[in-house]
Amino acid sequence: MNLPPDHPSPAAALTDADLLTRHIAGDQDAFSEIVKRHRDRMWAVALRTLGDPDEAADAVQDAFVSAYRKAESFRGEAAVTTWLHRIVVNACLDRMRRRSVRPLADDELIDVVERDSPxxxxxxxxxxxxxxxxxxxxxxxxxxxxxxxxxxxxxxxxxxxxxxxxxxxxxxxxxxxxxxxxxxxxxxxxxxxxxxxxxxxxxxxxxxx
Amino acid sequence: MTGDTHYDLETLAEFAEGLLDDASARGIREHLAVCDPCGEGLADLSTVRELLAAVPTPAMPLGVAMRIDQALAAERTVLIEQPVTLGVVDDDGQVVRKRAARRRWGLPVGMAAAAAVVVGSTAIAANVLLSAQGPTASGPGEGSVAAAPTKTQQRAGTAVAMFASGHNYTSKELSGPLVDYFSAAPGNYGSAEDLDSCVKRRSSQLNRRPIAVDKAQYNGNEATIMVFWKDQVRNTVQVVVVDSACKSLRKAATAAWK
Missing domain, CATH: 1.10.10.10 (Winged helix-like DNA-binding domain superfamily/Winged helix DNA-binding domain)
Structure with a gap:
């Protein structure tokens, strides 16, 4: 199912949707290219939504792993970026809701929360x-x-x-x-x-x- | 609404967004023509938008980018190894696995990366993205990592290095570097499910899984030492020290990992 190795297509020239199709078809590098293209924006969204770099890192990681796994559920009605944003934002909202159910009260947490953003x-x-x-x-x-x-x-x-x-x-x-x-x-x-x-x-x- | 009465900021914000019906919008416009404070309110709302837009956009730190690459590489490894069982796509597009999949991406970086190298050249089948793992045994030394992940564990990974060293840690030792104390052989890895309730509680408070737990001593007192990643980029960990009643024996502190 892998693409023929003698016809490599430069990943950079492909659209997001092409890359996702290739990823689903088993191209091992396609998803990395998607990540490379969009990680800064996803990071910015997560960091700002959550306000904490540790949480944002976890959320973006969860989101990309989740996108990797469920790429086949992408049906192409929306742009790939919209789909990715949705996964990231939902990961952030999930985290915020979980956090509000279990407030961070212990002294252990102060340090984590106070960390400066990079x-x-x-x-x-x-x-x-x-x-x-x-x-x-x-x-x-x-x-x-x-x-x-x-x-x-x-x-x-x-x-x-x-x-x-x-x-x-x-x-x-x-x-x-x-x-x-x-x-x-x-x-x-x-x-x-x-x-x-x-x-x-x-x-x-x-x-x- | 004239004279002493003013519109509240929310109404003005809705007006600015064009959310109000024509009659209300006309009323506000007429009011704004004669009311300076409401005009200022509207200007303040506009200023808020500009302040938000002026916040610089941060680039993803290299360490976070690497962590994501490693998580995806580990994901690939897991998917390649597992026999294929189709999952079910539920309402929100989430793939629900029929059976629990073993996730390897909670492993320490070195191990996950090494695993990826070993099997990385294997082809991936078209539908493995929806694959789930059957109860297949994996390679030697890795079986102990297996766990049926709950949602939280799937997110965080499952492997935790567990020790019962009995070592009497000093404050100085716990300021790091800690990697030598907690660098585990594969046999030391256990599943997050095996953690005791105290460790689980602290983990959920910190919203992350420990990388290592040691049943030991602290300044001569029986203690459990928990080590959590604080910032892999900066190579720092959060060290939590509790007694047998799960009470903190000292304030949580940051330590160097390597």
Missing amino acids: LPDHTLERELSMEVSAALKLLPPDQRAALVLVDMMGYSVEDAAAVLGVPAGTVKSRCARGRAKLVPILSHLRNQSDLTRVSSAKGAELRDG
Whole structure:
């Protein structure tokens, strides 16, 4: 069932869907290429959704292993990336729900939770990351996941809806409620950087629109 | 809603997302024309979006990427070795195995990688992705790893190096490096199911499986030493020391592994 070795096709030239087909057919390198292409994005989604690098590593590993195993359940109606995102986000949500059932109370855990994220050491960015990460943890998992995909990763509401398996309106509503909760928590960052310079113009546009 | 009354942030956020009906949206627009605080609220919501967008995107750390590659290599090994039994795809697309599959990817890195090298050249059949393992015996020294995984164990793998050394550990020894104390022969590996309830409890609190457990002593007291990965990239482990009543004998601490 393996592909003929004398006709190697450069993996980099193939689409995700081709690679998945090859993986299902027994090509041992195809899935590695998929992982290589998407691991950074999957990592970003997991790290931001969970807010903890150890948990994020476990979640992404679970997700890729699960995708590897159930590749045949991919039916091609959605993009491979959407499918992968869905598996990663679900792995994260599972973890968050498990964690909320069994809160981390012991002194053993403090150390784990306090670990810094491995971010570039730009003070401002780092501070922003930490503040946002801490603020996101105060939101319910559903709202957090929606905000990570739409506001942080920059996916369209429609793509986020496909990943989360809910209607677009639900994504919008989760984002709206999440943002409303974040306003008071993040208000102290408002004037801290030049990231926000355009905000009043945008606000005015919405207001007058 | 004019004068002293203002819209709450959630309503304004819904307005900004276009979630409100025409009449409500018109009402808010009229209100915003005369109400500065609500205009500021709307601007604040917009600022939140920009702050979220401004957070830098981290790349996956190399150690995590390697760990995933190894997990997938081990997965491949397991799938190649196992006789094929089709699983069942349930509602959410998850493949439900008819029988429990033995998962090898909880093994220490070296062992899993070595196993992958040995059988890595074997062809993989088309439908092994849905395969599950029958009660087939595996190679010598590996049988002890077998366990019927629960969902959690499947996630975490099943092999734990278990010892009953009786060694009297000092604080200094437990600050690492620990690999020499806990480098097990294959025969030392046991299944996560064999762990006692205390170890299981600590594992679930930390949401990970220990890599090694030693029934030993700590500063002359009977103790169980549990070692968990903290960060494989940084080569650090979390060391938990408890007494026979599962009470911590000292604060959990980080130690060097190698």
